[in-house]
Amino acid sequence: MKPTHIEHIGIAVKSLDESIPFYEKILGLKCYGFEEVRDQKVKTAFFIVGQTKIELLESTSQEGPIGKFLEKKGQGIHHIAFAMEHVGQALKEAEEKGVKLIDNTPRKGAEGLNIGFLHPKATHGVLIEFCGKK
Ligand code: ZN
16 A cells, blocks of 8 residues: 555634635635535535645534534644545555554545545544545
């Protein structure tokens, strides 16, 4: 298993409307897409920097993962997503190496990509996502 690049960085924000202007007016990026991922109880906004996306995440429910994160830690970096050739295989390989997983098999994330999370207790405090077309 070897990630090809950082696919995206997920950032939890209180409000997309309030945070998008920073990325557009200060950093000069352009928000190119919005998507609601019901499964994750989030609304997302995307920017791209080189090969890497910035994924802003606004919670649609206090019970969702981002809602809980915001309550506990406030706004900030939520996860880092590594691009993998084959998400299912990469998850399996991590598990075989003794890494605790959140997702044993891939599920559908934003932009129709397969995604799967490793457990932050197994990754020294960083929530790591694998992300890819397969
Ligand atoms: Zn993500």
